[in-house]
Amino acid sequence: xxxxxxxxxxxNEAGARIVDFGGWDxxxxxxxxxxxxxxxxxxxxxxxxxxMTIVDLSGERVRDFLRYLVANDVAKLKDYGKALYTxxxxxxxxxxxxxxxxxxxxxxxRLIVNAATRDKDLAWIREQAEAFAVAxxxxxxxAMLAVQGPNARELAASCIAAEHRDAALALRPFNGLQAGxxxxxxxxYTGEDGWEVCMPASQAPGVWDRLLAAGVAPCGLGARxxxxxxxxxxxxxxxxxxxxxxxxxxxAWTIAWQPDERDFIGRAALEKHRANTDRxxxxxxxxxxxxxxxxxQKVLVDGAGEGEITSGGFSPTIGKSIALARVPAGDYDRAxxxxxxxxxxxxxxxxxxxxxxxxxxxx
Amino acid sequence: xxxxxxxxxxxxxxxxxxxxxxGSVTIGITDHAQEALGDLVYVExxxxxxxxxxxxxxxxxxxxxxxxxxxxxxxxxxxxVNETLADDPEHINSDAYGDGWIVRMQPSDxxxxxxxxxxxxxxQFCDELDD
Numbered sequence: 001x002x003x004x005x006x007x008x009x010x011x012n013e014a015g016a017r018i019v020d021f022g023g024w025d026x027x028x029x030x031x032x033x034x035x036x037x038x039x040x041x042x043x044x045x046x047x048x049x050x051x052m053t054i055v056d057l058s059g060e061r062v063r064d065f066l067r068y069l070v071a072n073d074v075a076k077l078k079d080y081g082k083a084l085y086t087x088x089x090x091x092x093x094x095x096x097x098x099x100x101x102x103x104x105x106x107x108x109x110r111l112i113v114n115a116a117t118r119d120k121d122l123a124w125i126r127e128q129a130e131a132f133a134v135a136x137x138x139x140x141x142x143a144m145l146a147v148q149g150p151n152a153r154e155l156a157a158s159c160i161a162a163e164h165r166d167a168a169l170a171l172r173p174f175n176g177l178q179a180g181x182x183x184x185x186x187x188x189y190t191g192e193d194g195w196e197v198c199m200p201a202s203q204a205p206g207v208w209d210r211l212l213a214a215g216v217a218p219c220g221l222g223a224r225x226x227x228x229x230x231x232x233x234x235x236x237x238x239x240x241x242x243x244x245x246x247x248x249x250x251x252a253w254t255i256a257w258q259p260d261e262r263d264f265i266g267r268a269a270l271e272k273h274r275a276n277t278d279r280x281x282x283x284x285x286x287x288x289x290x291x292x293x294x295x296x297q298k299v300l301v302d303g304a305g306e307g308e309i310t311s312g313g314f315s316p317t318i319g320k321s322i323a324l325a326r327v328p329a330g331d332y333d334r335a336x337x338x339x340x341x342x343x344x345x346x347x348x349x350x351x352x353x354x355x356x357x358x359x360x361x362x363x
Numbered sequence: 364x365x366x367x368x369x370x371x372x373x374x375x376x377x378x379x380x381x382x383x384x385x386g387s388v389t390i391g392i393t394d395h396a397q398e399a400l401g402d403l404v405y406v407e408x409x410x411x412x413x414x415x416x417x418x419x420x421x422x423x424x425x426x427x428x429x430x431x432x433x434x435x436x437x438x439x440x441x442x443x444v445n446e447t448l449a450d451d452p453e454h455i456n457s458d459a460y461g462d463g464w465i466v467r468m469q470p471s472d473x474x475x476x477x478x479x480x481x482x483x484x485x486x487q488f489c490d491e492l493d494d
Contacts, residue, residue, distance in 0.1 A: 032456075033427045034402040222401065222427060290449070292405050292425040314404040314427055321405075340407075340423065340430075 001025070005050035006143045006201040010208045014218045022116030024051040027220035037226050037316040039217035040190050041357050044149035044156070046208065046216045047224055051115040054139040054198060055125065058108045065132035066101065066109060068264055069125065071246065073256035077103035081176040083187055086254050087246045088113075088124070089266025093273055094242040095249065097121050098234060100187060102176050110183070112144075112196075114236050128265070143204035147216060148194035148227075150357060153186075155214045156195060159207045160184060168195070189224065191231025191355045230315050232284055232324060232351030238295060239282075239310040239324055245273050248326055249310075250282035250351075280307065280326045284351035285337070286361060287321040289344040297323075298338040299346070304330040309337065317354045318363055324351070367394075368460050372476065373485035374436045379460060380479065383467070387442055388474070391464040392424065392433060392455065395489050400426040403452040408444040409466060415439065422465050424455065433465065437474055443467040 002025040011018065016027035027048065029036060039045045057065070066074040072086030082103050088096045097117045102110040113121045126136050147156040153169060160168045164179030171177060173193075176185030183198040199207065212218060225235070232250070234240060240249035247255075247270065255270065256262070273279065287293050293312030300306055307327030315322045323346075327335065336343040349361040371379040377396035381389040397403065407423040415421055415435040422433040444466050448454060455463035480488060 028428075029401060032402055034404075226427060290405065291407070292430065294430065314425070316427070 003051070005048055006204045007048045007050060007208055010205055011048065011218075014212070016218075016220060019221070021051065021221055022114075024115060026051060027218070029220040029222045030218050033220065033222035033226065034316045036217055036219040036223035040149045040192055040219060040223065040227055041317055041354070042150070044147060044152040044194070044216045045219035045223065046211045047146040047148070047219050047221075048143075048204075048208075049146050049196070050143040050201070050204065052144055053113045053115060053118045053121065054142050054144065055111040055113060055122070056104075056108065056137045056139055057111065057125075057129070057134050058137070059132065059134035060107055061132045062107055062109055062134050065129060065134045067262055068132075069128055070099070070101070071255045071264055071266060071270070073262060074101060074103065074109065076256070077101075079103070079175070080105065081171075081178075081185070083174045083176060083185060087240075087251055088121070089246070089264070089270070090242060091266060091269065093245050093266040093269030095236070095240045095244055095246055095251075096124055096242060098236050098240070098251070098254075102183075102185065104178075116237060139198075141201055142198045143201045144196060144198045145204065145207060145211075146188055146190075146194065146196045147211060148188045148190040148192045149216075150193060152192070152194035152216070155216050156197075156211060158214065159197075159210050189231075189233055190227040191233070191352055192227075192357065226313055226316055229311055229313050229322065229324070230317055230352065230354035232353060234324070235311055245270065245279075247273055248280045248282055250324070278329050280328060281330075282310075282324065282326055284349045284353060284361070285309070285312075285323040285325050285335070285346040286318075286349045286353075286363065287323075287337070287344060287346050291321060291339050291344050293321045293323040293337055293339070293346070299325050299327050299335050300338065300343065301328055301330065301332055301335045304328040304332060307335075315353060318359055318361075320363060322353050367482040367486055369482050371460065371482065372479040373482065373488075374479060375488065376434060376436070378433065378436050380436060380474075382474070387467050387469050388437060388439070389464050389467045390421070390436060391459060393485070394459045397456050397459050397463070400424060400428065400431060402427045403455050406448040406452045406455070406465070408446075408448065409441050411441050411444060413441045414471075415441065415468070424452070424465075435468070436479070437468060437470050438472060439468040439470040441466050442469050
């Protein structure tokens with residue numbers, strides 16, 4: 001028996017197939033993963049992401065602390081509520097976790113880190129925080145829902161207290177605000193518009209019911225994975241981990257090299273790695289033959305060597321198989337993938353594969 | 364789970380077999396199996412004419428989640444495959460015992476029914492798995 005979110009009974013009521021996910025009993029799907037996927041691309045779906053770890057940091061030097069702790073630079077956050085996606089690196093430049101940081105107040109930031117990495121993240125953050133006298137508070141009493149899809153905000157608006165509703169609807173992408181005892185942010189992990197909402201656990205079942213009554217489809221981890229893969233959003237533990245540099249995981253854009261004098265954990269290792277021109281590429285693949293690309297399949301590139309699929313699967317939106325892969329350095333746009341002893345043809349494509357309901361690649 | 368067809372035999376690997384009048388045997392996977400797999404997105408079918416030993420790799424069914432081998436429940440040669448699955452693998456989800464059939468085999472030997480399950484036995488087998 002794993003940990004249960006405040007919505008566990010609601011998942012069963014909705015007919016969920018429950019699976020273990022990092023020690024949590026979570027819904028994989030509620031009947032059809034593909035239909036849930038399409039609901040999010042075409043209308044709206046809701047995901048219980050209460051298993052994710054919410055950590056509030058506070059202290060006079062919290063900003064300095066975060067500028068040291070993570071590879072992106074929280075100094076970019078000028079307005080309250082603004083969000084930043086970043087990696088937290090170890091001294092070797094490997095990724096301890098990827099996370100979102102919200103700028104709450106001058107002495108307060110909120111971090112959302114992965115569920116499966118909770119223990120090591122909290123231990124690492126607490127260890128580093130000591131020198132900065134920053135208080136680290138896990139907010140296990142909060143639930144979190146992600147409402148995603150082109151109609152998500154409109155359908156979810158009635159769940160926000162009336163006096164905060166207009167402000168919530170006016171949020172720009174990657175911004176959040178405190179709305180009574182909810183925290184609403186225009187963020188997500190699907191490539192669609194929508195909100196992620198933190199709230200007291202006791203409110204979550206009522207909000208869930210109201211969303212379903214409004215026509216928002218309950219969606220499980222299965223659809224969450226195919227949606228994020230189409231959006232080419234990395235999954236921790238699959239696309240990168242403690243032994244992978246963000247420079248080989250398509251995450252170079254999350255590293256703030258400027259200003260030069262900012263010393264963040266992993267910077268020295270990362271600068272060495274950056275100078276290495278033989279770095280592997282992190283690319284999107286589209287399968288041109290029939291079949292399905294899967295994690296860990298071998299990618300063969302004529303004249304360049306071998307790579308590996310880090311996330312592979314079937315894209316319900318495209319109707320073909322797609323993947324993210326780490327492949328050898330070089331200039332090429334075709335490769336082959338070994339699937340059960342056969343070599344299948346793949347094309348290297350620019351990601352994301354799908355964004356805001358539309359296919360972004362030539363298929 | 365929906366009612367199990369009474370005219371079929373079942374295996375512990377969640378396959379079903381139907382004995383046809385011409386002596387061939389149609390084979391598919393059960394409703395229980397397709398439910399566990401989730402939405403199917405690809406089926407790799409064998410070549411017609413392929414000879415298979417009992418337990419040999421007969422087909423691969425891939426769902427949104429994972430790939431699963433389907434093993435030949437009997438020895439024999441493949442006499443037909445369900446070509447519609449190439450474009451519509453979801454037939455297995457929507458109609459596991461009908462449009463979702465996978466292969467038809469000509470058995471090499473008499474079928475050992477004692478190694479297979481009746482609908483009642485298979486139902487009980489599934490119920491115990493779910494507990």
